[in-house]
Amino acid sequence: MDRALLVGLDLGEYEMKQSMNELASLAETLEIQVIDQFVQKANLPNGRTYIGTGKVEEIKKAIEVLDIDIVIFNDELSPAQIRNLEKDLEVQIMDRSFLILQIFSKRAQTKEATLEVTLAQQRYMLPRLIGLSSSLSRQGGGSFNAKGAGETQLELDRRRIDANITQLERELDKIKKEKDTARKRRQNNEIPMVSLVGYTNVGKSATMNAILDYILKVTDKNVIEKNMLFATLSTFSRRIKPEKKPEFILTDTVGFVSRLPHDLVRSFESTLSEVKHADLILYVMDGSSSLAPMQIETTSSVLKTLEADQIPHLYVLTHKDMMFNDHVGYYHDIAISNKSYENIDRLVDLIYQKTYGKKIVVTLNVPYSEHGVLHHLENDTNILSKVYTDNGTEVLVELYEKQLKQFIAFYKKDITL
Ligand SMILES: Nc1nc2c(ncn2[C@@H]2O[C@H](COP(=O)(O)OP(=O)(O)OP(=O)(O)O)[C@@H](O)[C@H]2O)c(=O)[nH]1
Numbered sequence: 278m279d280r281a282l283l284v285g286l287d288l289g290e291y292e293m294k295q296s297m298n299e300l301a302s303l304a305e306t307l308e309i310q311v312i313d314q315f316v317q318k319a320n321l322p323n324g325r326t327y328i329g330t331g332k333v334e335e336i337k338k339a340i341e342v343l344d345i346d347i348v349i350f351n352d353e354l355s356p357a358q359i360r361n362l363e364k365d366l367e368v369q370i371m372d373r374s375f376l377i378l379q380i381f382s383k384r385a386q387t388k389e390a391t392l393e394v395t396l397a398q399q400r401y402m403l404p405r406l407i408g409l410s411s412s413l414s415r416q417g418g419g420s421f422n423a424k425g426a427g428e429t430q431l432e433l434d435r436r437r438i439d440a441n442i443t444q445l446e447r448e449l450d451k452i453k454k455e456k457d458t459a460r461k462r463r464q465n466n467e468i469p470m471v472s473l474v475g476y477t478n479v480g481k482s483a484t485m486n487a488i489l490d491y492i493l494k495v496t497d498k499n500v501i502e503k504n505m506l507f508a509t510l511s512t513f514s515r516r517i518k519p520e521k522k523p524e525f526i527l528t529d530t531v532g533f534v535s536r537l538p539h540d541l542v543r544s545f546e547s548t549l550s551e552v553k554h555a556d557l558i559l560y561v562m563d564g565s566s567s568l569a570p571m572q573i574e575t576t577s578s579v580l581k582t583l584e585a586d587q588i589p590h591l592y593v594l595t596h597k598d599m600m601f602n603d604h605v606g607y608y609h610d611i612a613i614s615n616k617s618y619e620n621i622d623r624l625v626d627l628i629y630q631k632t633y634g635k636k637i638v639v640t641l642n643v644p645y646s647e648h649g650v651l652h653h654l655e656n657d658t659n660i661l662s663k664v665y666t667d668n669g670t671e672v673l674v675e676l677y678e679k680q681l682k683q684f685i686a687f688y689k690k691d692i693t694l
């Protein structure tokens with residue numbers, strides 16, 4: 278197991294302790310052992326080494342004493358900073374972005390996610406080739422200062438990465454087009470699409486499973502839920518069709534983390550396109566965590582980047598079973614438990630209200646020639662009564678406002694007032 282030191286620069290921009298703890302969890306996700314951490318207060322990062330010269334010296338000593346293999350920085354470093362730090366500290370240097378990219382790369386399971394992570398990694402590497410090639414050449418015993426041969430190699434590497442990026446973009450574009458077609462088909466059918474969105478490890482997948490299990494009594498189609506960062510790296514969509522109600526598509530998505538590498542958000546366009554085209558977004562937060570406000574802020578800012586911040590949404594707090602009292606300080610539309618399933622039915626009701634509108638009761642007159650319609654009504658609405666008349670079946674039904682469009686030809690009168 279690699280032994281690491283964490284280093285953070287406190288510029289007063291965010292809560293440092295919490296951010297360093299998160300960095301430690303990210304490192305542990307990659308099975309890196311965190312031995313110690315250093316935080317320095319500053320007004321500005323040092324252009325050459327990110328942290329100040331004195332701090333570099335202090336860390337160098339710690340590296341020797343503690344037998345450290347890697348130093349991980351809680352920010353994205355410039356290519357020059359990585360290079361200089363590698364030279365000064367003589368161990369592997371990682372920044373926050375690199376760490377997150379590594380986790381995504383290890384976890385990616387679908388072809389789409391694998392392509393996206395690889396693309397993000399290549400985009401991240403391109404401007405940093407000099408630093409990377411320096412550590413490669415050091416491993417090979419050569420000197421990265423050697424001009425000529427080194428530069429040619431660099432140029433070759435750059436061209437190879439450029440070609441890779443083009444190829445990956447092309448493959449992803451193909452997948453995106455296929456998904457666009459599938460989505461258009463669903464949109465034409467007017468099936469609402471609902472996306473679960475939020476910080477990593479807040480309970481998005483668990484909410485999906487709870488809905489599948491509690492409402493549909495389906496357990497074999499569950500998605501993976503785990504107490505770890507980035508358990509989900511692909512979007513999974515499931516059709517939700519309770520008895521006597523219309524259907525909607527529920528999508529579980531990749532979790533966010535604060536300061537997600539820019540390259541990653543850009544590369545996950547295809548996966549996150551699901552979110553961009555949703556009819557309703559469920560902002561999922563862990564109601565038992567003091568980090569909920571920070572998590573929701575991060576989520577909102579990523580959604581803004583995706584231009585998805587104007588989509589109708591609901592704030593959903595999970596872990597209701599772990600909240601110590603009913604007084605919840607965070608703004609929310611509903612608090613649920615994915616363990617006891619408390620309020621899962623109410624969440625589903627809210628989803629219907631937001632996507633299909635309010636419930637109404639109407640009388641429909643269905644001619645006997647329209648065989649399919651009664652069957653459709655039985656499946657998708659709540660039939661209150663049926664009377665067989667000379668002109669056809671007169672049905673009193675309870676349904677959602679937006680469903681009426683499908684049956685408007687048979688509309689007789691509105692009972693709801
Ligand atoms: N007690 C309790 N645990 C929950 C609840 N919701 C989720 N969990 C647990 O919290 C952990 C994280 O849940 P996930 O559903 O995997 O979280 P996620 O948001 O999908 O995380 P990523 O896929 O990593 O982004 C799991 O161990 C869940 O079982 C809840 O309401 N109550």
Ligand SMILES: [Mg+2]
Pocket residue numbers: 481482483501502508509529530
């Ligand atoms: Mg998940």
